[in-house]
Structure formats: structure tokens, C-alpha cells
Amino acid sequence: MKNRGATVLAILVAALLILPLVVHDTFVLRVLTEGVMWIGLAIAFDVIAGYTGYLNFGHGAFFGIGAYTIGILMMQANLPFWAALPLGGVAAAVVALIAGIPTLRLKGAYFAIATWALSRAIQQLALNVEFTGGPDGMRLDAFLNPQFFYYLMLITVGGTFAILWYLLERAPFGLKLKAIREDEEGAKALGLNPTKLKMQSFILSALPTGILGGIYAYWITFIDPSSTLGDLVSDQAVVMVVFGGMGTLFGPALGAILIFAFKTLFWAYLSDFQLLYLIILGALIAISVIFIPNGLWGTMFKRKADAARPQHQTEPASEPAALSAVAAPEEGN
């Protein structure tokens, strides 16, 4: 089962790497590039929302901050793209740090409302200050190479996925975040510092999102407050993750692929009914929450295979040995 999963993943990665050599249609490549980007946005959102249990309705703000940071650094400070790109991630991470101090004290709906309001405030700021170009947006020097952007997006998202998978599914960090999600007070008694863990999670979520925003800005060459800082980025990320399966990484990736494919087809064939798209998104959230609370991935694949019990300890006779390993005996009184 596990090997089959690895094989499927290997084939998928190989196919994605070869694709631009086979497909020369720039429209198709463009759609694929954006699809890959959405996988990245969804898995980054999943860190704070799925693993840590803090539904961030301002995820789009990190994307927009990354995009604007790259735009401003390249156009006004004349920095080369490669120097500006990491700073886009850093800018998003710094905003997460500052925004996290007050908002991460809130829980549930209050955190969702606070982050949504904060992202609206950032959008208003971008509309009203000079250096962002206000409502007219900002134009970047065009670098027209679809293959370059496809591969850059693929490497960034692939790398993000690998790092997140290691941290959240292999290292202790993921389980610690889940402990915070399940019971913050109880986690404290076990030596976990919730404030620190939530902050790390929020920054880990913001950093790749800012970088993706930066790549997007350079790729699309035009950014404005509604396309990069609007509600749609956050809303779509929420739907992808909730529909795909919160706290699983693979689920949000699957959700991103399905929702983005749907969006592309909808735009291509039913663009006269744009309003309907948002209504469908809203309905999909409601349906997911009610009928598949664990999302597609969580419903398709039950929890991971049972952890094997170490053989040598199954006999009750060995209990005293196990006991002495639990708590090192201190000298009696």
C-alpha cells in the first residue's frame, strides 16, 4: 500500500517534469502553472488551519504581501528577481509574526474574523498609499518564458510540499501542532508552549505563501489590490483545504487540483455566469462540512495504518521491566 503510494507519486512528479517538453500550448502551460501554484497555497494554508486548528481567513494577505514586495523591490529598488524573491517570503513571515501576536490569542470564529479583517485592512492600505500604485496596481518588467515559470512554480511547490511533509508527518512538530489543535490547555501540561508553536506554525504557513505571491507577480507582470489582496485567494484556499481534507497535506493538494480544474472549466465555458462560481464555492464549503467533515482525502483513506506494537513487550510478565523504564526510580525516603 505504502509502496504503491510512492510509485503513484513518482509517476506524477515525472509526468509533471516532462510535461512542458510535450505540451507546447502556452495556454495549457499557463493553466498548469497556476494549478501548481494553488496546490502550494492550499498546503501552506493547511499548516495553520488544518494541523494547528486556526482557520486563517486572511491567507490571501500573505500572497499579496509577497507579490507587492517583489513588485516594489524590482521596480523601485531595482533589485534582481532572485534577490527580491526570498524577501517576499520574509516580508510575509514578518507580517505573520506581528499579526500573530494579537490574533493567535483568539480562537475559532474570532480568529477567522480577526484575520479576515486584517487582510481587508492590508488591502485598503495598498489601495491608499503611493508606492503600491494604489487602485491602478503595479506593472513589472515582463519576462515572457512560460517554461521558466512552470518549472519555478513546480520546484517551489514541490520543495514546500517535501519540507512540510517532513516537518508535519515525520518530525515531532506535526503531532505537537495537532495537540494544540485538540486541546491547548491540556498540551501545556505536557510541556508544550502553545504561543511558541502557534507562532512557528503561522510563520511556516506565511513564508511559502509570500514566495508564491512573488513568483506570481513576476509571472503575471501586473498586480493590483483586488487580484492579489482580494478575498478570492483566501476563500479558494479555504474551500480547497476543507473539501480536500484538513490536516493531511495530500488532501488539500487534491482539493486544489479539483477546485482549480473546476474553476478553469467554468471560466472557459460559463464565463457569463461568473457570479454563480462564488455561489457554488460557498455551497461546496457547506456541503463538505456537513457530509464529509474529514474532506475527500480523509474519507477515502481512513487513518494511517496502525502503529505496530513492539513484540517483546506484549507479555504481562515483562511489566516490571517496562515500569522501571517509565520513571527512573529515585532513592526512597
Added chain:
Amino acid sequence: MAEPILKVNSVTKCFGGLTAVDDVSFNVAKGEIVGLIGPNGAGKTTLFNVISGYYAPTKGNVIFEGNDISGKPPYHLAGVGIGRTFQVVKPFAGLTVLENVTIASFLKHPKKADAVRHAWQVLETTGLADRANVSAAGLTLAGRKRLEISKALALEPSFLLLDEVVAGLNPTEADRTVELIMKLKAQGLTILIVEHIMRVIMNISDRLVVLNFGKKIAEGTPSEVSSDPHVVQAYFGEEAA
């Protein structure tokens, strides 16, 4: 008496105008089981929360192994060797029993494989190994209380605070838990336990501290305390005393 591992010095805890714990002092010696008893609302759980770092005392202080720990956060206290359970159990409901205990094991075993191995050992000790892969939400009340103890033990503490780990269990389950507590004592663990079931607390405690309306009204061995007129009065009323 051996050197005290825990000293509670004139601890007072107020919530607004309500004094939940009022100038309480007592010591716990290394290797001892001290029972904390008192009628409902006497301030037992509040005192537990002060000792385990969930509340800062309004007045007074708590000394653990010679260091003032009053007002230090709970995750710091877990690090210095204080493990606690919660009267209202706090399982990580969406995770398996093994994952619950593994999270606590990270404190002393930062590598995941080591933490998982240690969690298995703890579950073997507490008798939950058969349920390791069950979601914590699927445990019975008895199971959840055992999970509370398992998580506290996985921290490898030197001092354990047990808040009503027996209440609500049937007699067989209660006996198993008492047996476990005695085993832990035999290993040298120091235990402060809150419990309502007199049959249990009288049997396992070396000493008892009795609270009523936030004040300490008696302290001593179980037999001393049970014949103390103040205690009899607190439990049975004026006339009985």
C-alpha cells in the same frame, strides 16, 4: 520526615472577591503520597492549578526542589518534573491513544522514534497498550482517566499531581488504578492526590491535608484526620461533631 520536595507556603488565590484558597501551607516529602481532601468547592482543584502553574497565587509561593515555581507556566513545570492529570479529562480526542502519549514523551525523547517507543512502554505499564491505535475519543471514562495518567507518566516526572483519577470508575477499575498508584510510589514517585472516594484516599495516603472553604482545617495521618472534630464537622455538620 525526609526533605520536602514541595513546599506550599501561605498560598492564597482570589478570583475577584472570592477567596478560593486561603493561606494554605503544607509540605510534601520525597516518596510520599499526600491526599488532598475536602467537601465540594473546598478549593482542591484551584490549589492543584496553582501548584501546576495554571494559576499564579495571589499571595504566598510554591517551592519545588528548592526553587520558587509560583507563577511559572505549566509547560515550564512539566520540564522540571511535575506531571499532572485533569479532573475533567483532556484527551486529544482526534488523535490515537498512542499519539496522545507520544506527544508527552517528546519532553524527554525529542526524536520521534524514541518517543513512540517510550509511549509504548508507558501504555504497557498503564494497561492501555491494547487500545493504542484507538482514537482517544473512543475510550470509556475509565480509559480516558488511564490516558490522563499515561500522559502524565510519559513526562517521566518526579512529582505527580493526580486530580480525581478514581472517581467515576467501577470498583474493579478503581482497584486497578490504586494498584498502579502504589506501583508508582514503590518506584519513588512523589504523589499529591485529590480524591473523593474515602475508601481509596484513606488507604493509599501517607498523610492527608484537609481543606474547607479554602482553608486548611487539618493535616496528619489518615487515622488522625478521620477523628479530627473539625474534619467530622466539615463533612457531617455541626451536630455530628
